[in-house]
Amino acid sequence: MRRRWAADTISRWFAMNIMMALIVAAAMNAAFVQFAGVWAKPGIKDVGIVEQAAAVVRIIDSAPRDMRQHLAQAARGDAYSVEWFPNDEALPMFRDDTYRGVTGKLRDLIGRPNVRVLATEPGDPGIDGAPTTKYALAIDMSDGSWLRFVAPERSWGLDPWARNVLTGIFALAGSVVVGAFASRRLARPMEKFARQAQRFGADVHAPPMDTEGPLEFRMAAHAFNDMQARVKRYVADRTYMLAAISHDLRAPLTRMRLRGEFIEDEEQQHRLFRDVDDMRAMVDSALAFFRDDSEQEEATRFNLSELVNTVVDNFRDAGSDVTFHPCGSVAYTGRPLSLRRTFSNLVENAVKYGTRAAVTVKEAEDGIEITIDDDGPGIPDDVHEAVFRPFYRIEASRNRQTGGVGLGLAAARSAVRSHGGDIVLENRPEGGLTVRVRLPVFEGAIAFAASHSRAPPAL
Numbered sequence: 332m333r334r335r336w337a338a339d340t341i342s343r344w345f346a347m348n349i350m351m352a353l354i355v356a357a358a359m360n361a362a363f364v365q366f367a368g369v370w371a372k373p374g375i376k377d378v379g380i381v382e383q384a385a386a387v388v389r390i391i392d393s394a395p396r397d398m399r400q401h402l403a404q405a406a407r408g409d410a411y412s413v414e415w416f417p418n419d420e421a422l423p424m425f426r427d428d429t430y431r432g433v434t435g436k437l438r439d440l441i442g443r444p445n446v447r448v449l450a451t452e453p454g455d456p457g458i459d460g461a462p463t464t465k466y467a468l469a470i471d472m473s474d475g476s477w478l479r480f481v482a483p484e485r486s487w488g489l490d491p492w493a494r495n496v497l498t499g500i501f502a503l504a505g506s507v508v509v510g511a512f513a514s515r516r517l518a519r520p521m522e523k524f525a526r527q528a529q530r531f532g533a534d535v536h537a538p539p540m541d542t543e544g545p546l547e548f549r550m551a552a553h554a555f556n557d558m559q560a561r562v563k564r565y566v567a568d569r570t571y572m573l574a575a576i577s578h579d580l581r582a583p584l585t586r587m588r589l590r591g592e593f594i595e596d597e598e599q600q601h602r603l604f605r606d607v608d609d610m611r612a613m614v615d616s617a618l619a620f621f622r623d624d625s626e627q628e629e630a631t632r633f634n635l636s637e638l639v640n641t642v643v644d645n646f647r648d649a650g651s652d653v654t655f656h657p658c659g660s661v662a663y664t665g666r667p668l669s670l671r672r673t674f675s676n677l678v679e680n681a682v683k684y685g686t687r688a689a690v691t692v693k694e695a696e697d698g699i700e701i702t703i704d705d706d707g708p709g710i711p712d713d714v715h716e717a718v719f720r721p722f723y724r725i726e727a728s729r730n731r732q733t734g735g736v737g738l739g740l741a742a743a744r745s746a747v748r749s750h751g752g753d754i755v756l757e758n759r760p761e762g763g764l765t766v767r768v769r770l771p772v773f774e775g776a777i778a779f780a781a782s783h784s785r786a787p788p789a790l
Contacts (some may be wrong), residue, residue: 348513359505385440635663651688681705698771
């Protein structure tokens with residue numbers, strides 16, 4: 332296994348991708364240079380006059396000298412013109428010997444190893460120093476005379492500066508494309524690792540991480556999966572233990588109430604029964620909290636605005652002062668019953684401690700935001716996080732009728748975080764409290780919710 336993986340390390344990925352990028356960029360550049368060279372400014376051997384010129388030279392060179400001028404005029408065509416010059420002194424357009432790689436080919440085609448060849452291409456300096464605009468090819472005859480072949484002017488050609496700039500732009504674009512592809516291939520395993528780590532941060536029951544990519548990423552994924560399995564076992568064991576303790580407390584509470592029936596002092600008996608009822612309520616709430624019944628619910632797609640509106644209508648029917656400000660239809664994938672209990676809990680707190688509740692649903696940049704405003708006294712800033720701890724209550728009397736058990740906000744935050752979101756508290760400048768619920772809408776949100784649909788172990 333180690334030998335098989337050894338060739339698939341990040342260093343090898345980098346080396347292979349850089350090598351591939353260089354090879355592909357060089358190949359694309361060479362292909363473009365070849366194409367652009369022929370299209371914009373081909374060499375004289377690529378314009379198609381070399382073979383025809385050799386054939387004409389052989390015919391005219393075998394003819395008498397006094398007939399060569401007429402034969403040259405007769406050899407003219409649409410592709411090139413032909414002129415005969417009795418000597419090299421009468422030969423124009425050539426500043427110096429420029430062979431352009433066609434001399435050897437012409438010598439083979441003509442059959443004279445010592446033949447002289449002169450050539451010019453568009454852009455070459457002419458006799459007067461100005462750049463020429465034609466292709467020209469001059470070949471000497473066996474008697475010292477010359478034949479000159481001139482191709483038509485190329486009006487669609489590019490000058491060397493424009494050609495070099497165009498070639499450089501293409502090479503740069505090709506390198507960018509190949510580099511982007513290579514870097515994307517290298518970054519894909521890291522991005523996937525980060526997304527799965529984010530899923531686990533929001534959902535302890537997220538599925539294990541896929542072990543793919545280079546060796547280092549696979550090793551990290553294996554270590555991450557082992558850590559995730561240990562955390563899941565720890566959370567499950569702790570939840571099972573706390574739920575079992577809460578369940579076992581019911582028996583002694585029942586015995587305490589039965590024994591309280593034998594107390595003759597009615598006042599003491601009433602106090603005992605009240606304490607027993609408070610403890611039973613706390614145990615029942617704790618048991619429901621630890622079991623987390625919402626995990627038994629399947630994730631579905633539903634209208635979040637309609638769900639919140641249903642919660643608001645229930646409180647209105649009960650006579651509570653609750654208003655709702657929707658932003659239209661908002662589709663969401665999650666566990667509707669769990670979120671319904673969450674919003675019911677938050678609206679109930681707003682009505683109970685702040686006399687009224689104003690609920691707003693709106694779409695944010697990274698998801699959906701639900702706010703619940705009230706006109707109550709608010710909560711001190713230094714306990715905004717403490718109120719989310721189980722059994723924490725600001726109200727000091729420990730009276731369930733005024734302070735509750737202390738699990739409502741903890742259960743609400745647990746439900747929202749199981750969807751990948753969060754709950755924050757803010758004191759309003761004009762007085763009162765704002766509870767801000769943020770639910771993300773992203774690719775992993777469905778997986779967050781779906782992974783929580785597995786039923787917990789029976790207690």
